[in-house]
Amino acid sequence: MLLRGLKEHIAAPSNGAAVSPAIQVDAVVTVTDDGGSSGRLRREYSILPPGDIRNCMVALSPDEALLAKLFQYRFPGSGRGLAGHSFGNLFLAALTHVTGDFPEAVKLSGNVLATRGRIFPSTAANVTLKATLDNGRVVSGETRISRSNRPIRRVQLVPRTASPLDEVLSSIRKADLILLGPGSLYTSLIPNLLVRGIAAAIANSRAECVYIANLMTQPGETDGYSVADHVRAIYEHTGKCLFHAVVLNRAPASPQVLRRYRRQGAAPVNPSLEELQKMGLTCVAGNLLQRGKVIRHDQRRLAQLILNHYSHRNSA
Numbered sequence: 001m002l003l004r005g006l007k008e009h010i011a012a013p014s015n016g017a018a019v020s021p022a023i024q025v026d027a028v029v030t031v032t033d034d035g036g037s038s039g040r041l042r043r044e045y046s047i048l049p050p051g052d053i054r055n056c057m058v059a060l061s062p063d064e065a066l067l068a069k070l071f072q073y074r075f076p077g078s079g080r081g082l083a084g085h086s087f088g089n090l091f092l093a094a095l096t097h098v099t100g101d102f103p104e105a106v107k108l109s110g111n112v113l114a115t116r117g118r119i120f121p122s123t124a125a126n127v128t129l130k131a132t133l134d135n136g137r138v139v140s141g142e143t144r145i146s147r148s149n150r151p152i153r154r155v156q157l158v159p160r161t162a163s164p165l166d167e168v169l170s171s172i173r174k175a176d177l178i179l180l181g182p183g184s185l186y187t188s189l190i191p192n193l194l195v196r197g198i199a200a201a202i203a204n205s206r207a208e209c210v211y212i213a214n215l216m217t218q219p220g221e222t223d224g225y226s227v228a229d230h231v232r233a234i235y236e237h238t239g240k241c242l243f244h245a246v247v248l249n250r251a252p253a254s255p256q257v258l259r260r261y262r263r264q265g266a267a268p269v270n271p272s273l274e275e276l277q278k279m280g281l282t283c284v285a286g287n288l289l290q291r292g293k294v295i296r297h298d299q300r301r302l303a304q305l306i307l308n309h310y311s312h313r314n315s316a
Helices: 003-008 036-045 050-062 066-072 087-099 102-113 142-147 168-173 185-193 198-204 226-239 253-262 273-278 299-315
Strands: 027-028 119-123 128-135 138-140 151-159 177-180 209-212 247-248 282-286
Touching: 003 050, 003 168, 027 050, 027 168, 027 253, 036 050, 036 087, 036 226, 050 066, 050 087, 050 119, 066 087, 066 102, 087 273, 102 185, 119 151, 119 168, 128 142, 128 185, 138 299, 142 185, 142 247, 151 185, 151 226, 177 185, 177 299, 185 198, 209 226, 209 299, 226 247, 247 299, 273 282, 282 299
Parallel strands: 027 119, 177 209, 209 247, 247 282
Antiparallel strands: 128 138, 128 151
């Protein structure tokens, strides 16, 4: 959602000529997924999971592009063979075997989709996510962690020595603005920060670092969490105070939609403004809710609020 909104601020090439974009977007994506099509390809062909990467590619590709729809096409059915696989996942898997390098396959796939931005896996290492729950039980694998339905005490990557791509560290060093979120706290956001050297690079960066708060709690992962709780969990895992600002939604969802979410165990995330301010964080709030049957960020308003805040801070 965030990438789709930011994409609109990147100038598109005209007649094949290079242009200077208003902004340059680099996306760093976690590679701990072990479920669905990505998990099957990971187990059967020993490649990094392509699903999250594929979604980011499509988000940064021109909306009208037929290739973007093709990459998201999922073969019907369930079971073995092609059933359940998305074309984009298979394309990335094939290109990985042709090039012998997953990051290179990601780069070439981005060229095929004409993505308006660069996409990097956070690490090229074949990492597994492990979680220690509140009862001391240790659960391995992103899918099992998401289904554990017990509060998570801590997550870690195995191996802990997984190193980031050089391009990731270079991107962080050169960045003017670093954005984290929205996304699953323990299974999507924190894993990127556990790759050795990434959190330190962010802490040492000259960029403003902004956390984009989730709209709803995630059953089994962040039950009862406020925005401040999300930030504290990130600080505890990295050992660093990474953020300068937090982006919050101030628009209420409809009672009908909220009732449906509550039946599923989810509730609006408490903004906890006073706690965030005591942590030294600037709170940037706006009407970020997309109206509809599901609760999600409005991509255009989210991107515009972030860029307006950065522009104002940069000119102050």
